[in-house]
Amino acid sequence: MATSAPITGQAPDPTRAISFPPGFLWGTATASYQIEGAAREDGRTASIWDVYSHTPGRVLNGDTGDVADDHYHRWREDLGILADLGVGAYRFSVAWPRVQPTGSGPANAKGIDFYSRLVDGLLEKGIQPVATLYHWDLPQELEDAGGWPVRETAYRFAEYAGIVADALGDRVRTWTTLNEPWCSAFLGYGSGVHAPGRTDAADSLRAAHHLNLAHGLAVRELRGRLPQEAQVSVTLNLHQVRPVGDSPQDVDAARRIDGTANRVFLGPLLDGAYPDDVLADTAHLTDWSFVKDGDTEIIRQPLDFLGVNYYSPTLVSYNKDGAEQGSDGHGASAHSPWPAGDGVVFHQAPGPKTAMGWGIDPTGLYDLLVRVGREYPDLPVVITENGAAFDDRIGADGLVDDPERIAYLRGHLSEVHRALASGVDVRGYFLWSLLDNFEWGYGYSKRFGAVYVDYETQRRVPKASARWYAQVAKTGTLPEAGDSPS
């Protein structure tokens, strides 16, 4: 990852042009199941998302990732779009069931070939490949054997990491083990709004631990196979949790949610231990005996940077009557993804919302970056996802005008710059997402892309935000508010 010395100075005037330090890395991000399609092609076997999306009632409109953006066949065209954007890096994920079908055994040459050609294509265009090993597409066979709540899955992941490192490690210099283990564990095994759709709070905590363990084991595999200069990270969707009021109950609600959203990962991954309050808050569900001697030493591996995904702040209050959870932004379920969330009510930030119903508050990103910088001053940060869904349409002129997205991006990038000015070592920013894509339980109803995808024809139509972001990526400068790129 390119270096960028933190800059110091006054908070920028959000209406003026803002320049980022030389070397700041600009990119876009996608994920395998959300864009590739070709679900049963060239040896790929089913993942938990294939099974989940094909289960009636699980995904809006019965949408699946069977075709998605057909990126598996259109990747050359999509590389051209990336080149037009002028980004320095592209964050993609490798589909485990494509490169190691069934989750164990030898590599599938055709699966490896797809990513090898993608990486070669990126390098030919001068774009740095940033590979995520796991963006939620666990091979279904491993779920059938117990999934992330069972320890064996962590060892299977380490083996898979070694296979991918051997295949791509000569050309891919930047690696992320897991994308958002919180979603995998608590939405997949707690609320059930993500695959595999299980709803057992104790299992969600076991899953969280085995994902942490999988990360540690995988980092050891990567370090043992990759060149010295390779950079290894993990990506967390850290929640910027704020109590709505200043009552002790509201403040404690925020502590409990911060514990099971953030510190259940930050603790073992970066500090080498599960926080005592998280263990205490969840003691009614488990004795944590699934944490074996030596596990936390395995999990805590030196990292080259921390990936942070941010979309919206998390506002909480306490209601002793255990009122219905408000909207935590993670989808409605009869089961909670919060094992320490008794009596917690979730609120969305006031004011304008995205198409996901998420409050728009860029200061949440600033606060999050300052926290990470304060708690882990020697660990560089990369914003591996930030973006927004809006109800984009192709106009009569054939163009997609998305001023709300440009305003969202400008507001959040202004706060990134403010964090840099405050001394936080932020190295890069990846826009979520390059393309409109399969938005999990919402199917194709939510458009996060800088590029519009007409799913009937697979035509790609760069939105106004793509042109705006291309100017930012090429100049390293946020145009003055209202400036429209040429």
Ligand code: GCO
């Ligand atoms: C996530 C995932 C992405 C989502 C994006 C919008 O952060 O949930 O990494 O796959 O599509 O964040 O929800």
